[in-house]
Amino acid sequence: MRFEVITLFPELFEVLDLGLLGKAKDAGAIEVTTITPRHFAQDKHRTVDDAPYGGGSGMVLMPGPFAAAIDHLDTERGGAPTHRVLLTPQGAPFSQSHAHRFSKLETLTLVCGRYEGFDERIRSFVDEEVSLGDFVLLGGETAALAVIEATARLLPGVLGNQDSAADESHADGLLEYPQYTRPEVFRGRAVPDVLRSGNHAAIARWRRKESLRRTLERRPELLEGAELSEEDRVLLDEIASET
């Protein structure tokens, strides 16, 4: 899958050379191309922002260099389709369902704003807007990195073990169950007996119940959107009677 990033700080994306994503790049499972709108600025100072119409403090990113960067990427791709996403705190909250949808694309183009704001007409160049959460960053880059990482790890061959993407938190709308490894007792805290029982059915039931309990305690709103079985209802009743 190809990720294209329009950013004033391409160096920030060098972190994608590290770890599993670096391996995925080397193996050709993902490709990351960055382009800076500054390259398409019209003056010798490579200016990409200007004062806001109507006055006020701060500068606003100009639409021209962003539009030129988008056109340049379209040409480089030979007109093949892409899906363009603008990173902004005004976008829809990014979630695992976005990552799943994006992971089916050939190409995803991420547009990062910076500073106090961007010209409203930049919005008309994109297909959707996504936010990393209800807080304000200095720009869209950290959000774009999160989108790339969450999307890329769903691609075949990026994670060593494909099962780990199926089991983890949010994969089925619930938070993941607690995990343990050795030692059996650590600073007085023991691993739950059932996990050492070798009884696979009992382990699966315990994990599902703890996944439901954790979601109920920490993110109850997720339970409303999750697909719950009859057995899940039984487990939830058990949890309710325990507390």
Ligand code: ADE
């Ligand atoms: N740019 C600035 N803040 C952001 C946020 N919370 N999400 C995405 N892009 C942003």
